[in-house]
Amino acid sequence: MSVRADGPDLSVKLGPIALEHPLMDASGTFDLLEYAQRYDGDYFEDFPYAAYVPKTVTAEPRTGNPAPRITETPAGMVNAIGLENPGVHAWIEELPRWARLRQPVVVSIGGNAPEQYAAVVAALEERLAGASAGELPRIEGYELNISCPNVSSGLQIGADPASTREVLAACRQATSRFLLAKLTPNVRDVTEIGAAAVEAGADGLSLVNTLKALVLDAVTLKPFLGNRTGGLCGPAIKPVALRMVAEVAQAFPGTPIVGMGGVMTGLDALEFIACGATAVAVGAANFTAFEAPSRIVQELRDELCAHGFASVDEARGVALQA
Amino acid sequence: MSGEGAHVEHDHTQWAETSHCRVAAVRHFGAFAVVELIAPRVARRAAPGQFVMVTVPGGAFLLRRPISLFAVHADRISLLIEARGGGSERLTQLDVGDAVDVAGPLGSAFPTEGVRNALLVGGGIGCAPLQYLADALGAAGAHVTAAFGFRDFRSARAAGAFSIERLSVATEDASVGRAGTVINLLAALDVAPGTVVYACGPTPMVAAVQRWTFAEGLRGYVSLEAHMACGTGSCHGCVVDTARGRLRVCAEGPVFRLDEVTA
Numbered sequence: 001m002s003v004r005a006d007g008p009d010l011s012v013k014l015g016p017i018a019l020e021h022p023l024m025d026a027s028g029t030f031d032l033l034e035y036a037q038r039y040d041g042d043y044f045e046d047f048p049y050a051a052y053v054p055k056t057v058t059a060e061p062r063t064g065n066p067a068p069r070i071t072e073t074p075a076g077m078v079n080a081i082g083l084e085n086p087g088v089h090a091w092i093e094e095l096p097r098w099a100r101l102r103q104p105v106v107v108s109i110g111g112n113a114p115e116q117y118a119a120v121v122a123a124l125e126e127r128l129a130g131a132s133a134g135e136l137p138r139i140e141g142y143e144l145n146i147s148c149p150n151v152s153s154g155l156q157i158g159a160d161p162a163s164t165r166e167v168l169a170a171c172r173q174a175t176s177r178f179l180l181a182k183l184t185p186n187v188r189d190v191t192e193i194g195a196a197a198v199e200a201g202a203d204g205l206s207l208v209n210t211l212k213a214l215v216l217d218a219v220t221l222k223p224f225l226g227n228r229t230g231g232l233c234g235p236a237i238k239p240v241a242l243r244m245v246a247e248v249a250q251a252f253p254g255t256p257i258v259g260m261g262g263v264m265t266g267l268d269a270l271e272f273i274a275c276g277a278t279a280v281a282v283g284a285a286n287f288t289a290f291e292a293p294s295r296i297v298q299e300l301r302d303e304l305c306a307h308g309f310a311s312v313d314e315a316r317g318v319a320l321q322a
Numbered sequence: 323m324s325g326e327g328a329h330v331e332h333d334h335t336q337w338a339e340t341s342h343c344r345v346a347a348v349r350h351f352g353a354f355a356v357v358e359l360i361a362p363r364v365a366r367r368a369a370p371g372q373f374v375m376v377t378v379p380g381g382a383f384l385l386r387r388p389i390s391l392f393a394v395h396a397d398r399i400s401l402l403i404e405a406r407g408g409g410s411e412r413l414t415q416l417d418v419g420d421a422v423d424v425a426g427p428l429g430s431a432f433p434t435e436g437v438r439n440a441l442l443v444g445g446g447i448g449c450a451p452l453q454y455l456a457d458a459l460g461a462a463g464a465h466v467t468a469a470f471g472f473r474d475f476r477s478a479r480a481a482g483a484f485s486i487e488r489l490s491v492a493t494e495d496a497s498v499g500r501a502g503t504v505i506n507l508l509a510a511l512d513v514a515p516g517t518v519v520y521a522c523g524p525t526p527m528v529a530a531v532q533r534w535t536f537a538e539g540l541r542g543y544v545s546l547e548a549h550m551a552c553g554t555g556s557c558h559g560c561v562v563d564t565a566r567g568r569l570r571v572c573a574e575g576p577v578f579r580l581d582e583v584t585a
Contacts, residue, residue, distance in 0.1 A: 034555030034573065038338035038428070055558075063568050070551045070559035072385050072409075077551060081558050084568070234384055287385060287552040289377070290338040290425055 008304040009311035010297075012050075014279050015178045015203045015256045017104050017140050019050035022312050023269060023297050026260050026283035027108035027145065027182075028055045028081065032098055035290070044100045048293035051103050052137075053281065056110040056145045059119045061087035065150060066226030071215050076234030076262070077284060078213045080150040080227035083110045088120045092127050095136045104140040106180065110148055111167075112157075117144055118170035125175050141178030143258075144171060144202075147209035149186060149231045158184040158209075161196035172201030180258060183207040183248075185237075190244045191251040204256035205248055206281065208241045234284040238262030242275050249276020250320055264288070266299025273312060274319040334431045335367040338554045340377075345420045346398060352479030353405045354447075355414035359422065362397035367427050370434065370455040371545055371577040374426030375553040376401070378409040379416070387413065388550045388572070390451040390522075391427065392483070399424075402450040402483055428553055430577040432520055432543055434459055439514045441542075442468040442486070443504055443531050445523025446477050449484070451545050455520055456486045467511065471504030471527065505530045518542055519580060532580055542580040546571050 010021035032052055036043035064084025071078055085091065107124060111117040121142060128139060146158035146167055157163040158181075168181060181197035183190055185208040194205050210231025217224045241261025249257055259277030262284065263269050269280040285292045309315040343359040364374060368391055375386035387409050393400040405411035416422060432455050434440075440459045442452045449470050459466050468489040472478035475497035481489070491499030492507045500507060504527060519542025521531040528544055535542050548560035548571035555573035562571055565582040569575065 028558075029552075029556060031556040035338070038336045038554055040337065040339065064558065064561065067561055068549045068559075069561065070549050070557065072383065075384065077384060079551070079557070079559060084558050084561070284384065284551075287557060289340050289386075289423070290554065291340055 007301055008309055010301060012278055012312050017178055019279060021050045021297055022273060022279040024049045024051040024279060024281050025053050025286060026281040027053045029283045029286040047101060047103055048297055051106055052101060053106045053108055053143060055085060056083050056108040057085050057088050057091045057120060058083060058110045059088055059116045068226055071224055073215060076232050076236035078215050078230040078232050080225045080230035082150045082227060083148055088123045099135060099137050101137050105137045106141040106143050107139055108143045108145050110145045114166040114170035117167050118174045121171045121174040141180060143180040143182050143206055145182050147182050147184030149210055149212040150227055158193060159187050161192055164193050164196040165200040168197050168200035168202050178203050180204045180206045182209055184209045185240055185244055186212045191247055194248050194252060198252060198255060206258035207248060208244050208261045211237055235262040235264055238268060242271060245272055245277050246275040246320060266296050266303045269296060269300045270303045270315060273315050276317045276320055334369040336428050337367050338425050340423050340425050343422050343424055345416050345418050345422060348416060348418060351482045352476055354480045354483060355403050356392060356400050356483050357403060357416050358398050358400045360397060361399045361424060364424060364426055365394050365397050365399050368394050369431035370458045371432035371451055372427035372429050373576060374424040376413060377423040378412050379422055380412060383409045385551055388553050391454050392450050393454050404447040429572055430575055432577050434462060437464050437518045439465045439517040441513060441517050441519050443519060443521045444470045445504055445527035446472060448523030449480060451522055453484050469504050469507040505534060508534050513538060535580055543577050544580045544583055545576045546578060
C-alpha cells in the first residue's frame with residue numbers, strides 16, 4: 001500500500017454516479033438553500049458534500065407532526081418531524097433556485113403506498129424530460145424512504161418484504177435512474193428487506209434510518225414528543241448501524257451501499273467504509289456545527305492516510321475480511 | 323387588530339459559521355448568569371431579537387443551545403442564561419477566559435424603525451432579548467417602558483441583570499415588586515396611543531399579552547422559544563402554528579407579529 005503524493009484517492013462510484021468523495025448528507029438533516037443564506041461566501045461553490053440528498057418529498061403536501069418534535073438524549077437525539085414537505089409539485093417549482101449546484105442530487109421520496117412513491121418519481125421524470133440544459137439540478141437518483149418511523153400509516157413499508165417489493169417495483173417502472181432503498185433498523189433481519197428491495201429493482205441500499213424510540217417528560221411521565229414516539233439518531237446508534245451495514249454488505253456483494261448512523265467524524269465514516277459501505281451519509285452531525293460537513297471530509301482524508309490506504313476503494317470492506 | 327403591515331422581514335443578516343470566542347466577563351444572579359463573549363463578527367451583524375447557537379463545552383451534549391442576544395456592545399455579545407437543564411447549567415458555569423463556540427446571529431429581528439413608544443413585556447427567562455431591544459430603541463430616541471413577570475423570588479433574580487430606566491416587576495408569589503402577573507402591571511400602565519408592544523415569555527403569558535394588546539387597540543411583536551436541533555432552518559424541529567401555517571422558530575422567527583401566532 002502506498003499513499004500518493006497528492007493524498008489518497010477519495011473518489012467513489014455509487015452505481016453509475018461518480019462522487020468526488022464518499023460523503024453526502026442524510027435526508028432531512030441539511031438544507032442547501034438555508035445553508036447558502038447563512039454563509040459569507042458562495043455556498044454552491046464551496047458545497048462540501050459529494051452529493052446532495054434533500055429532505056424527503058411526498059406526492060401531497062404534509063404539515064408534519066405537532067411540536068415538540070425533537071429532544072436530546074445521551075449521545076443522540078430523538079426526532080419526530082413527520083416528513084413535513086410542500087408536496088412534489090410545489091417542490092419541483094423550487095428546483096431552478098438551486099440548479100447551480102454542481103454535485104449530483106439523489107431525491108429522497110416518501111409515501112404511504114406504492115403508487116404514491118411512483119407518482120413522485122413520475123412527476124420528477126416528466127419535469128426532467130422537459131428541462132433545458134442547466135435549468136434544473138443534476139438529479140441522478142432516488143432514495144426511497146420506506147423507513148421513516150414518524151408517519152402513522154399503520155404498517156411500516158420497510159418492515160414488510162412484500163410492501164417493500166411493491167414500492168420498488170412501482171418506482172422501477174417509472175425511472176431508469178439509480179434507485180436506492182433506505183432501510184429501517186427496526187426489523188428482525190435487515191437483509192430480508194434488503195433482498196426484497198434488490199429483487200424488485202433497487203440498484204443500491206442505504207441504511208440505517210432512525211431507531212424507533214420513546215422519550216418521557218421527566219415531570220409528567222408522559223411521552224415528550226408531539227408524535228409520542230420518535231426516531232433515535234446520533235452517535236448512540238453507530239454500533240447498531242455498523243453491524244447492519246456489515247450484514248447487508250456481506251449478503252449483497254456488489255450492491256452499492258450508503259452507510260449512515262451517527263457519523264460525527266472522518267474515522268466514523270471510514271468505519272462504515274470498512275464495513276462495506278460505498279458511500280457514507282452524515283445526519284445529526286449537520287446539526288452540531290455549520291462546518292461539520294467540510295471537517296468530516298478533511299478528517300476522512302487524514303484517516304485514510306493515517307491507516308495507509310491509497311484510496312477509499314482500498315479501505316472498503318476491510319472489517320469483513322477474515 | 324387588522325392584518326396590515328408585512329411579516330417580520332429578514333432584512334438583517336443571518337450567519338451560521340462558528341465563532342470561537344473567549345468569555346470576557348460573567349455576572350451571576352442566582353440561577354442566572356450573564357456571559358459576555360468577545361465575538362466581533364457576531365456583534366457586527368447582530369440585531370435585537372436574534373439568537374446564537376452555543377456549543378456546551380465538554381462534549382457531553384450533542385446539540386448546541388439556542389440563546390437570544392441579551393446585549394451587544396462594540397465587539398462583545400452578552401447572553402442571559404438560566405440553569406434549567408444540564409446543558410444550560412454548564413453554560414452558566416463558564417469562567418472568564420474560557421473558550422466557547424457560538425454560531426450566529428440567527429433568525430429574525432424585532433422591527434424597530436419609526437417606533438416612538440415601546441412597551442416591552444417579558445416573562446421569566448423570556449425577558450432575555452428585551453435588554454438589547456431596549457438599548458436599540460433607546461438609542462433611536464424611542465420612549466421605552468418595560469414590564470417583567472416572574473413566578474417567584476428565585477426566577478425574579480434575573481431582573482437584576484437588566485438596565486432599563488422604566489422597568490416594573492411583578493411576581494406571582496408577591497416576593498418582588500407587584501403581586502400577580504405581568505398583566506397586572508400592564509393594567510396599571512398609562513399607555514400612549516400607537517405604542518408598539520414587544521413580548522417574550524411562556525405561552526400563557528404570550529396569550530394574555532395578545533388579548534391585552536388587541537383590547538387596547540395596539541400592535542406588536544413576539545419572540546418565541548422552541549426546542550431546536552440545528553437553529554439554521556434544516557431540521558424543521560422547532561415549528562409553531564401561526565396564521566401563515568406551521569413555521570420554523572429558527573428561520574421564519576423567532577420574532578413574529580403578535581397577531582399571527584396562535585398562543
